[in-house]
Amino acid sequence: MVPDDRGGGGLMRADLLVDAVDGLDEALAAVDGFDAALVGGLLRPQPGQAGGLAGLADAVAGTPLASRVAEAADKTAAGAGDEGHFVALAAARTALLGSVHDALTARVEEAIGRPAAADAAGGPVAGDEHAANLCAAARSWLCDLARAGWQGIDHDLVGGAASVVSAMLPDPALRRLATLLDGFAAELAASCPGASLERVPVRRWADLWSRALLLTLPGAGSAPAVGEVTGRLLPLGVDVQEHATAVQAQVHAVFEPSDGGASRLVRASVSAPKPDTVVGAGLWQLLRPHMSLLGAVGEGRSMELDAMPATAEGDLIWDDARARSGEPADAFVTARVALPAAAASAVSPLDRHPARIAVPVLLEGYGVEEAEGDGGLVFEVAGCRIGVDAGRVPAAGPLTLEVVASSGACLGLLRWDAGAFLLQPLAVERTVRKKAVAVHAGAWAGGTTDKAGVRAEKAATDAVKVLRERAGKLLRK
Amino acid sequence: MGDGALSVREKSSTARVVPSARPRKLAKVPFVELADGRLQGVVSSGSDIGRVYVSSVAAGSYAYACSTNNNRPCGGARGSFCNHIRALVGEAVLQYGAERVGRYLKVDAEGAADAHALTSVMTGSRPGPGDGSAAAQVFSRFLRHLAYLELPASTGPLPEMQWFPTTGAVAA
Numbered sequence: 196m197v198p199d200d201r202g203g204g205g206l207m208r209a210d211l212l213v214d215a216v217d218g219l220d221e222a223l224a225a226v227d228g229f230d231a232a233l234v235g236g237l238l239r240p241q242p243g244q245a246g247g248l249a250g251l252a253d254a255v256a257g258t259p260l261a262s263r264v265a266e267a268a269d270k271t272a273a274g275a276g277d278e279g280h281f282v283a284l285a286a287a288r289t290a291l292l293g294s295v296h297d298a299l300t301a302r303v304e305e306a307i308g309r310p311a312a313a314d315a316a317g318g319p320v321a322g323d324e325h326a327a328n329l330c331a332a333a334r335s336w337l338c339d340l341a342r343a344g345w346q347g348i349d350h351d352l353v354g355g356a357a358s359v360v361s362a363m364l365p366d367p368a369l370r371r372l373a374t375l376l377d378g379f380a381a382e383l384a385a386s387c388p389g390a391s392l393e394r395v396p397v398r399r400w401a402d403l404w405s406r407a408l409l410l411t412l413p414g415a416g417s418a419p420a421v422g423e424v425t426g427r428l429l430p431l432g433v434d435v436q437e438h439a440t441a442v443q444a445q446v447h448a449v450f451e452p453s454d455g456g457a458s459r460l461v462r463a464s465v466s467a468p469k470p471d472t473v474v475g476a477g478l479w480q481l482l483r484p485h486m487s488l489l490g491a492v493g494e495g496r497s498m499e500l501d502a503m504p505a506t507a508e509g510d511l512i513w514d515d516a517r518a519r520s521g522e523p524a525d526a527f528v529t530a531r532v533a534l535p536a537a538a539a540s541a542v543s544p545l546d547r548h549p550a551r552i553a554v555p556v557l558l559e560g561y562g563v564e565e566a567e568g569d570g571g572l573v574f575e576v577a578g579c580r581i582g583v584d585a586g587r588v589p590a591a592g593p594l595t596l597e598v599v600a601s602s603g604a605c606l607g608l609l610r611w612d613a614g615a616f617l618l619q620p621l622a623v624e625r626t627v628r629k630k631a632v633a634v635h636a637g638a639w640a641g642g643t644t645d646k647a648g649v650r651a652e653k654a655a656t657d658a659v660k661v662l663r664e665r666a667g668k669l670l671r672k
Numbered sequence: 673m674g675d676g677a678l679s680v681r682e683k684s685s686t687a688r689v690v691p692s693a694r695p696r697k698l699a700k701v702p703f704v705e706l707a708d709g710r711l712q713g714v715v716s717s718g719s720d721i722g723r724v725y726v727s728s729v730a731a732g733s734y735a736y737a738c739s740t741n742n743n744r745p746c747g748g749a750r751g752s753f754c755n756h757i758r759a760l761v762g763e764a765v766l767q768y769g770a771e772r773v774g775r776y777l778k779v780d781a782e783g784a785a786d787a788h789a790l791t792s793v794m795t796g797s798r799p800g801p802g803d804g805s806a807a808a809q810v811f812s813r814f815l816r817h818l819a820y821l822e823l824p825a826s827t828g829p830l831p832e833m834q835w836f837p838t839t840g841a842v843a844a
Binding site: 223227350354357361364365367370371374375378381382384385386394395396397398399402403406410418435436437438439440441443445462463464465466467468469470471472474475477478481482484485486506508510512513514545546548549550551553584586587588589590591592612613614619651654655657658659661662663665666668669670 | 690722815817
């Protein structure tokens, strides 16, 4: 039972998040069957692997993909799969996970009772074949990987990605694929040789593989701005993502159009390639100069946007020249007052994947328990247990597991992974001497006067200085 | 939901496979990596600011090599590890942790408590000099690594990064 006297943002049907979702297990079983086939490789598939391929084809039998995927599964099971067949299989897997995404998203909307997203965003525009040779090289590498299987990877095979990635990175239009391949190849390299791999991240690598393969197709990675927005941006918090050689910070926010239209949930992103030794506070330093919003988030301010480009998915394409600092805006006030009425945007077909779910929510009145075994935390909400994904909180910030454990309100992103919903904290409120004090994960995004923070900033500045000095001496010879 | 025979790691889309590097000072050893079956990296010369040494230790055999970026052999790396290689091991342990370095180099876990212990185990097995031909490759990997600083930032969204969450609070 959920008491209905709780404040706006705190109301959540947590029971719906732990209940089973119809059809989910069946869809995921078909995905798992295909993923298992990739472990051993598609060069000479064994009967078990053929079963996984056929299962994937069966799962999309009632869709427009049916005949192409059935043929691809047949040929691949016979050890005669080519690039086109692998692309069809990757598309089928992506479509299945798309249906899982949709079911989970519908469940979230029901649980939090917020306006549903508009109809699905249009598919990628079939663009011109940009850098066709590089995309073909990437596709060929990915198909070699699939034939070898995760158990068959070695340094030679994995190293084949390096030249493709190096050639792609400078081209902004290829940044998505390049960044994905770079992170994926680094993981595979760290896991070589595959023959001695004890536990394969089966679903993850199949995710990265199929996504990369689809991104090599013309136009797949394009997400153009469809308009410009003018109004007030009220930040909720910052989500940081990184692999060894890339970082992205995404600010989740409520946007209120100045024309009085309905408010909506938006994201503003900034990303950069990086050397693997730039970490912690160094990540903020890399990103800070390119998005004034990070400073506003750190100071707890809103921003006024003037004709900021935005995509159909609710992503702002940030341009500092189109934003200026606004009034102070407390993220928890935004979450209590503005968030309940903010509508989400539609999700493009390629982005319909459970890993892409990140729904801002406010939780209040929960109990905190330690998770079994791993030292993590669980929120008990109206009798239901929701895991806390504290690992996603950036190192360079004041929000720690201890702070989360002593909190009374949590503003976070609702996510789903490995069969369960999780809450990633963006900020918490706790009561110190009878006053509510907020602690934000992204508090240091724009800089900090915190003692530990200043030390981390100094260390990061020094590291980059050394690398730049070395680069200046060695790269231009 | 979605449960079966698979472990959480096997059915997770966002499990972190490679932990992020730990922060360290870069002046002495600007580049370290565990790659190509070796611990390898670049060590600044103590005397000449324009010179760097390319040093490496092979996993399993601990065969070592050290030379300048102009391919002159390091005078110290005769008969055993030179100071550049010792510094390389030390910084690798700071960046990756002794456990991961020991595992990669196939040093017995008992002896992998810290950089000093790792180095002792390896030099104690009296390794021979390795093939120095990898130096050019290591050096070009270092240059590629530095080139990441020169690439521009972007404010277009990268949805793919959803698969690479940061691991801050846990790693701290």
